[in-house]
Amino acid sequence: MMHLSGAASASVMDGAETVQQQYEKILRDKLDADSLRKLEAVRNDKVHEFVARAAELCEPDSVLVCDDSPEDVAMIRRLAVENDEERPLAIEGHTIHFDGYYDQARKKEVTKYLVPADVTLDDKLNQIDRETGLKEMEDLQRGAYRGRTMYVRFFCLGPTNSVFGLPCLQVTDSAYVAHSEDLLYRRAYKAFTQMAPGAEFFKYRHCTGEVDERITSKHPELNRVYMDYTRNTVYSVNTQYAGNTVGLKKLSLRLALRKADAEGWLAEHMFIMRVNGPGGRKTYLCGAFPSACGKTSTAMVPGENIVGDDLAYFRVIDGEFRAVNVESGIFGIITDVNAADDPVIWDVLHEPGEVIFGNVLLKDGKPHWLGMGEPIPSEGENYCGAWHEGLKGPDGRATTASHKNARYTVQMSDLANADPDWDSPEGLPIGGIIYGGRDSDTSMPVREAYGWEHGICTMGAMLESETTAATIGAEGVRKWNVMSNMDFLSFSVGRYIHNNLEFAKDIERPKVFGTNYFLKGSEGQYLNGKLDKAVWIKWMELRVHGEADTLDAGCGLIPTYADLQRLFRQVLDKDYAEADYVEQFTVRAAMLLAKLDRMDEIYSGVSDTPETMKREMAEQRRRLEKLRAEKGDLVSPLTL
Ligand code: SPV
Ligand code: MN
Numbered sequence: 208m209m210h211l212s213g214a215a216s217a218s219v220m221d222g223a224e225t226v227q228q229q230y231e232k233i234l235r236d237k238l239d240a241d242s243l244r245k246l247e248a249v250r251n252d253k254v255h256e257f258v259a260r261a262a263e264l265c266e267p268d269s270v271l272v273c274d275d276s277p278e279d280v281a282m283i284r285r286l287a288v289e290n291d292e293e294r295p296l297a298i299e300g301h302t303i304h305f306d307g308y309y310d311q312a313r314k315k316e317v318t319k320y321l322v323p324a325d326v327t328l329d330d331k332l333n334q335i336d337r338e339t340g341l342k343e344m345e346d347l348q349r350g351a352y353r354g355r356t357m358y359v360r361f362f363c364l365g366p367t368n369s370v371f372g373l374p375c376l377q378v379t380d381s382a383y384v385a386h387s388e389d390l391l392y393r394r395a396y397k398a399f400t401q402m403a404p405g406a407e408f409f410k411y412r413h414c415t416g417e418v419d420e421r422i423t424s425k426h427p428e429l430n431r432v433y434m435d436y437t438r439n440t441v442y443s444v445n446t447q448y449a450g451n452t453v454g455l456k457k458l459s460l461r462l463a464l465r466k467a468d469a470e471g472w473l474a475e476h477m478f479i480m481r482v483n484g485p486g487g488r489k490t491y492l493c494g495a496f497p498s499a500c501g502k503t504s505t506a507m508v509p510g511e512n513i514v515g516d517d518l519a520y521f522r523v524i525d526g527e528f529r530a531v532n533v534e535s536g537i538f539g540i541i542t543d544v545n546a547a548d549d550p551v552i553w554d555v556l557h558e559p560g561e562v563i564f565g566n567v568l569l570k571d572g573k574p575h576w577l578g579m580g581e582p583i584p585s586e587g588e589n590y591c592g593a594w595h596e597g598l599k600g601p602d603g604r605a606t607t608a609s610h611k612n613a614r615y616t617v618q619m620s621d622l623a624n625a626d627p628d629w630d631s632p633e634g635l636p637i638g639g640i641i642y643g644g645r646d647s648d649t650s651m652p653v654r655e656a657y658g659w660e661h662g663i664c665t666m667g668a669m670l671e672s673e674t675t676a677a678t679i680g681a682e683g684v685r686k687w688n689v690m691s692n693m694d695f696l697s698f699s700v701g702r703y704i705h706n707n708l709e710f711a712k713d714i715e716r717p718k719v720f721g722t723n724y725f726l727k728g729s730e731g732q733y734l735n736g737k738l739d740k741a742v743w744i745k746w747m748e749l750r751v752h753g754e755a756d757t758l759d760a761g762c763g764l765i766p767t768y769a770d771l772q773r774l775f776r777q778v779l780d781k782d783y784a785e786a787d788y789v790e791q792f793t794v795r796a797a798m799l800l801a802k803l804d805r806m807d808e809i810y811s812g813v814s815d816t817p818e819t820m821k822r823e824m825a826e827q828r829r830r831l832e833k834l835r836a837e838k839g840d841l842v843s844p845l846t847l
Contacts, residue, residue: 227252230259237262237357242272246359249399254376257410257440258359261378264345265414267352272359273385275394283358283385284561291422292383292447297572299559304383306448306566307423308591308600310430312612313450313457315694318432320461329699331813340433344442347429351380351414351444358385362455363395364409364463364520364533369632371520371531373463374399374406377454379413383563384452390561390618391536392455393630409439409462411454416445421592423447432458436465436697449538449565449614456538460518460695463533468698473521473710476692478506479514479530479635481626482748490748493519493530493717494641495691497672499612501643501724501740503539507551508741510778512626514635515619521710522634528711529634536618541567542611545580548737551624555617563616566590567609576609583608638751642666642690643722645673649798650723652735652791653743654763655750662719663707664823665762669806673725687809701815708819720747721763726791734791742774758847760794761830765844789843796831797840803828 224232234243234255246258262270273279287293293302320328321337328334335343358379365371374395379385399408417425424430430445441458443451450457463474477493484490491514496502506516515532516539522529539552541564546553556562556574567574570587577583586595590610600606619625628635640662644650656662667690674684687693689700696703710716722743726734746766749755757764768788775783803824810816810824834842 230256233259233263237267238270238272242270242359245272245274245396249361249396249402250404251399251402251406251408252404253408254399257376257412258378261412262357265348265352265357265380265412266350267357267380268354270357270359273361273396275361275396280389283382283389286356287382287386290382292381293386293563294569296564296569296574298557301562301564301574303564303567303569303574304447305421305423305590307421307427309427310424310446310448310451311566311590311610312448313694314430314432314446317430318451319434320697321433321435321437323437328697331700332696335433337435337437341435344431344433344444347416347431347444348412348414348442351416355380355415356382358382360385360388361394361396361399362388362392363398364392364455364459365531366630366632367393367395367398369531369634370524371522371632371634372398373459373466374402374408375455375459376408376410377413378411379415379452381413381415381447381452383447384413384449387449387453387538387563387616388455390563390616391453391534391538393535407439409441409454409459411441411443411458413442413452413454414444415447434458434461434697436462449616453538455534456518457695461697463520464692464695464703465697467520468702468706471710473706475519475521475690476517476695477519477530477640478502478516479519479532479637480506480508481512481514481635482744483511484745484748484752488748488752490638490751491530491635492639492641492744492747492751493637494643495667495670496643497645497670497686497688497691499540500645500672503537504549504737505641505643505740505744507549507624508744509550509738510741511744512624513619513622514626514629520634521637523711523714524633526714527636528714528717530637531631531634532619532629535620535630536616537622538614538616541576541613541615542609543578544576544615545578547580551622552615552617554623555621556615560621561618564613565616566613568594576613577607577611637717639718639720639747641720641722641747642670643724644670645725646671646685646723647673647725647727649795649802650721650726650762651760651765651794652724652726652739653720653722653746654760654765655747655757656719656721656763659716659719660708660819661763661823661827662721663704664820665827666719666721667707668704668820669802669824671802671805687805699815700813701817704820705815705817708817718747718751720750728790734787738779742771742778745774745778746770758844760792760842760844760847761796761834762794762799762827765792768844789845792844794834794842794844794847795840796835796838796842800828800831800835803831
């Protein structure tokens with residue numbers, strides 16, 4: 208006997224039947240014996256209710272409940288190909304997936320919080336009246352699974368057997384979504400069968416919507432992503448791009464932020480990596496970088512070890528600041544991945560194994576992408592359909608051979624440089640946190656905060672990035688992006704900064720660093736090579752242990768020339784000229800003050816800016832003004 212109950216819904220309340228009986232009937236009607244048995248083994252009424260309601264509303268032809276058995280996992284993989292959502296490539300296990308021309312990234316304008324009538328979330332958040340939004344979503348999703356299969360999958364954010372773990376239920380009619388999640392998250396059907404009957408979980412209902420022959424949305428203008436945070440549920444429709452459809456990625460980050468807020472931990476848009484210090488010392492660093500600011504390539508720096516590349520949860524455990532990788536795979540930007548700079552990923556992308564390529568150029572069964580370090584064909588198939596050099600998109604805009612936000616999906620276990628402890632249920636102790644922006648004219652390549660508060664306020668909360676193709680909108684515009692988590696905040700900015708300031712107050716907290724790999728010289732040329740970050744990483748590792756010298760630059764502590772000269776030799780076997788050091792680490796006092804002006808303006812419009820934030824900004828201004836008064840707009844590090 209199933210345990211079906213739940214909140215009353217108008218559509219299932221008629222007649223004498225109870226709500227439970229109605230759900231039970233729907234499930235018996237829609238599920239075959241095998242799927243019904245698998246669902247029955249999960250003794251959680253809310254799971255049954257969610258699946259029944261999805262089946263009732265979306266009207267699938269069939270339902271496939273996946274119990275993570277090798278057969279089910281293989282079937283999902285096969286169906287992604289049978290449904291034409293993925294196509295096999297020449298190398299075994301590799302497939303390619305295309306999203307529509309207008310569906311190449313997360314879409315902020317249509318991503319909204321459903322807010323109850325008496326509530327307003329922060330005015331910086333995109334929101335819609337809950338009842339209105341639910342109705343709009345139900346109208347868009349009604350009957351959307353007709354002629355299709357509904358996939359039901361169970362996963363966990365973070366390790367399953369851990370205080371960090373958050374169980375999740377995904378319902379979708381896209382085998383590509385179900386397959387991607389298989390690579391990106393820990394499977395949790397078994398964990399769901401062992402859960403307490405009333406246990407909470409996150410849930411997602413995704414509908415592909417009407418598609419064309421390329422299985423991309425016919426109605427991208429009807430793409431919506433609505434978050435019902437009052438029910439820990441996200442709905443998404445008329446989109447295929449993983450950032451909008453894979454529930455456990457950015458949809459869950461927004462829910463996790465609220466849960467973390469309520470429970471006193473942190474949900475962050477960060478990589479985690481192990482840096483190998485002197486004498487075999489292992490130091491774990493986390494890093495928050497807005498899209499396309501070098502995040503994955505930092506986590507993958509040769510010689511170090513990756514723990515995760517996108518999402519981290521922080522908790523204090525036994526007096527230690529610890530973090531887990533929320534995911535078990537990487538959905539990484541492929542643009543500029545090349546053999547010389549990214550050898551580990553390059554190998555995974557060229558060897559048999561499970562890889563999903565997204566929105567690259569396909570020619571003769573092979574994927575090609577921008578910046579791969581090899582000539583790429585001038586025609587083939589890509590996010591536009593049939594493509595040739597010079598093709599204009601349907602909106603008249605220039606197109607590229609592969610999309611700049613083209614991606615690859617692989618699992619952690621296939622990475623030769625994965626830290627053996629990456630899956631540890633207790634998480635890993637964090638020594639340092641990096642906030643990395645993209646800025647051509649203001650911040651030096653690396654600096655260390657004076658302390659936690661200075662770092663959170665002037666590096667995390669003042670993080671800015673010049674925009675790229677990974678977020679839709681104009682490119683090259685400077686955007687404020689608090690801790691690189693701005694797109695995912697589900698309550699006010701001030702409160703989020705406050706939570707960071709308060710977190711782990713009673714214990715030793717990590718050091719905080721700021722990086723900028725994109726500084727340019729007076730001729731507009733980049734001042735650093737792509738691999739220089741390997742040196743900054745080693746310097747930060749030393750600083751976590753108090754082992755390198757620093758100079759006070761007014762906006763934090765910077766490395767000395769002697770230390771960097773030694774590290775460049777040691778890490779990259781390169782001469783590092785003093786002139787380069789001077790140019791890269793010049794304190795651009797006037798530009799740093801201009802940044803403070805921008806931030807003052809932004810934060811004067813934030814109603815709950817913490818006092819600590821105001822104080823840290825004022826102190827930074829005072830230090831930089833003094834420096835400028837004494838030494839000018841541009842201050843050589845040799846004069847500090
Ligand atoms: C990002 O853009 O930050 C990503 C990819 O990690 S997405 O899934 O679009 O969020
Ligand atoms: Mn991300």
